[in-house]
Amino acid sequence: MSTNFNSIGVFAIYKFEMSRFRRTFWQSLVTPIITTLLFLLVFGSAIGGRVGGIGGVSYAAFIVPGLIMLTVLNESLSNASFGIYMPKFTGTIYEILSAPLSPAEIVIGYVGAAVSKSVLLGLLILVTATTLIPISIKHPIIMLFMLIFIAIIFSMLGFIIGLLAKSFDQLQFFPLLIVTPLTFLGGAFYAIDMLPSPWQTLSLVNPIVYLVSAFRWTFLGESAVNIGSSLVVISFLFITGVILIISIFRTGYRIKA
Amino acid sequence: MNKSIVISDVDKIYQNGTKALDAINIDIMEGEIFALLGPNGAGKTTLIKIICGLTNMTSGKILINNLDIIDDYRAARKQIGLVPQELDTDMFETVWDTVTFTRGLFGLRENKPLIKNILNNLSLWEKRNEEIKNLSGGMKRRVLIAKALAHEPKILFLDEPTAGVDVELRQDMWNLVRSYQNNNVTIILTTHFIDEAEELADRVGVIDNGSLIVVKEKNELMSSLGKKQILFFLEEPLQFIPDSLSDFRLNLKKSNTTLEYTVTEKNEGVSVSRLIKTLDSNNIRFRKIETVQSSLEDIFVKLVTKK
Ligand SMILES: Nc1ncnc2c1ncn2[C@@H]1O[C@H](COP(=O)(O)OP(=O)(O)OP(=O)(O)O)[C@@H](O)[C@H]1O
Numbered sequence: 001m002s003t004n005f006n007s008i009g010v011f012a013i014y015k016f017e018m019s020r021f022r023r024t025f026w027q028s029l030v031t032p033i034i035t036t037l038l039f040l041l042v043f044g045s046a047i048g049g050r051v052g053g054i055g056g057v058s059y060a061a062f063i064v065p066g067l068i069m070l071t072v073l074n075e076s077l078s079n080a081s082f083g084i085y086m087p088k089f090t091g092t093i094y095e096i097l098s099a100p101l102s103p104a105e106i107v108i109g110y111v112g113a114a115v116s117k118s119v120l121l122g123l124l125i126l127v128t129a130t131t132l133i134p135i136s137i138k139h140p141i142i143m144l145f146m147l148i149f150i151a152i153i154f155s156m157l158g159f160i161i162g163l164l165a166k167s168f169d170q171l172q173f174f175p176l177l178i179v180t181p182l183t184f185l186g187g188a189f190y191a192i193d194m195l196p197s198p199w200q201t202l203s204l205v206n207p208i209v210y211l212v213s214a215f216r217w218t219f220l221g222e223s224a225v226n227i228g229s230s231l232v233v234i235s236f237l238f239i240t241g242v243i244l245i246i247s248i249f250r251t252g253y254r255i256k257a
Numbered sequence: 258m259n260k261s262i263v264i265s266d267v268d269k270i271y272q273n274g275t276k277a278l279d280a281i282n283i284d285i286m287e288g289e290i291f292a293l294l295g296p297n298g299a300g301k302t303t304l305i306k307i308i309c310g311l312t313n314m315t316s317g318k319i320l321i322n323n324l325d326i327i328d329d330y331r332a333a334r335k336q337i338g339l340v341p342q343e344l345d346t347d348m349f350e351t352v353w354d355t356v357t358f359t360r361g362l363f364g365l366r367e368n369k370p371l372i373k374n375i376l377n378n379l380s381l382w383e384k385r386n387e388e389i390k391n392l393s394g395g396m397k398r399r400v401l402i403a404k405a406l407a408h409e410p411k412i413l414f415l416d417e418p419t420a421g422v423d424v425e426l427r428q429d430m431w432n433l434v435r436s437y438q439n440n441n442v443t444i445i446l447t448t449h450f451i452d453e454a455e456e457l458a459d460r461v462g463v464i465d466n467g468s469l470i471v472v473k474e475k476n477e478l479m480s481s482l483g484k485k486q487i488l489f490f491l492e493e494p495l496q497f498i499p500d501s502l503s504d505f506r507l508n509l510k511k512s513n514t515t516l517e518y519t520v521t522e523k524n525e526g527v528s529v530s531r532l533i534k535t536l537d538s539n540n541i542r543f544r545k546i547e548t549v550q551s552s553l554e555d556i557f558v559k560l561v562t563k564k
């Protein structure tokens with residue numbers, strides 16, 4: 001193994017990915033903003049008025065961390081998976097593979113860009129929400145770190161999906177049919193302790209419950225799931241992602257025939 | 258001369274069980290143009306892909322300027338530029354950006370004069386701000402070449418660089434290849450235009466069904482495997498070849514109106530005048546003499562159909 005990190009190469013990938021983002025800049029921004037406005041309007045004002053507050057804040061303020069999670073998970077997945085799937089699909093992956101880049105550097109380039117984009121959108125939703133309703137963040141620094149960390153996990157997951165996918169359908173299958181439902185069921189819009197007890201217990205096998213709960217904790221200072229267990233689950237997901245990616249590259253699976 | 262590439266006992270079996278390469282051994286010298294020839298599916302692209310890191314070899318060892326392509330992949334790959342067989346390009350990137358991108362991947366900082374020079378040499382400078390999807394096939398091929406040159410490689414792989422390229426451009430490309438050779442870049446080229454190999458190559462390797470069947474200096478290959486023949490068009494048909502001509506290994510062709518004499522390395526030069534004298538003394542008159550020489554193409558076809 002050579003020791004020198006190919007930072008210019010990593011940045012080239014990062015820049016390439018971000019420029020793809022720039023080409024669809026307005027679409028990328030407008031969709032989450034409108035979604036946020038709709039959610040806050042429908043759930044926050046219309047329904048929230050009847051539900052009353054949860055965890056000491058208004059229902060609208062309660063769902064904001066959930067909304068951010070929903071977007072960040074989806075954006076991380078779709079950007080990272082698309083980012084690596086496209087060159088595989090068009091054949092331009094040959095460039096990346098023939099360059100003096102280690103697997104880790106390739107991952108950092110793609111995942112880094114997907115993380116940047118989804119964190120940016122997450123923050124944008126936060127800003128949009130604060131213009132509409134009062135929001136207070138108990139642990140802002142931890143919130144930011146948590147956001148970035150969760151974005152990294154799901155960008156890695158997206159990267160893996162993009163590596164393994166054989167078609168565009170497969171690319172969309174996972175986010176649409178698994179992650180979005182799990183996010184909805186993961187307490188993005190309710191506190192899981194509001195559920196009857198068998199459902200509450202069942203929810204605990206859903207990893208996204210821990211992410212949403214921990215992220216909401218950074219806002220409210222309290223959470224449905226113990227913050228310690230959430231951190232354990234998050235770390236576990238992170239390490240699993242890293243190991244999966246390394247082993248995929250080691251074997252050349254689905255990349256190097 | 259230094260060895261640019263040392264390929265030792267390389268085997269490749271694809272995951273579906275296809276044996277694409279079988280015990281390949283080739284040394285490629287610095288600054289030479291090496292043409293890798295072979296029919297469709299012979300394994301040419303597979304070998305190139307292995308050297309460039311696009312696919313893993315099943316067994317064997319490859320050194321690039323003494324650097325192992327697996328253990329020292331960073332240093333090894335920095336020396337290599339690849340123009341792939343397929344026209345795989347991004348669509349929405351501009352020519353300038355995509356060439357700059359490749360240079361970046363190889364860990365090199367931007368160098369505008371260099372990129373400008375490369376684009377100029379490939380007549381792409383006017384198209385630098387064009388999105389690749391708006392270019393013709395031949396232009397895309399040139400963009401791929403520009404990308405391969407962007408990090409100033411010492412070794413250049415050209416996998417069918419002139420497929421789908423017009424005649425004029427083909428000449429330009431040959432000139433470009435020669436100019437890089439003059440700068441001591443080692444060039445490995447595959448092509449189905451055998452005349453291209455004949456024109457450019459210093460050495461030729463023929464691969465068939467995953468096995469290397471011959472590696473030789475082009476000139477040596479052509480003289481040892483090629484045939485030079487002298488045809489004597491006779492004034493009158495000859496019924497049989499007289500005994501006095503029996504040491505000349507002659508053939509009677511075209512309803513006995515043509516005598517065919519095959520020049521071999523042994524008899525070259527020495528015996529032609531003796532043959533002519535002997536013909537004369539046997540009263541065999543001829544209208545004209547023609548010499549024919551087999552092209553690299555003839556040799557190639559003979560090699561790969563022999564099996
Ligand atoms: N990804 C792959 N998976 C399985 N088999 C493959 C793969 N790529 C190539 N092959 C097989 O390996 C053999 C060699 O293919 P290769 O592309 O190296 O040939 P080639 O000499 O470059 O041919 P051509 O002149 O048509 O480009 C063929 O039998 C081909 O079908």
Ligand SMILES: [Mg+2]
Nearest residue numbers: 301302303342
């Ligand atoms: Mg080929």
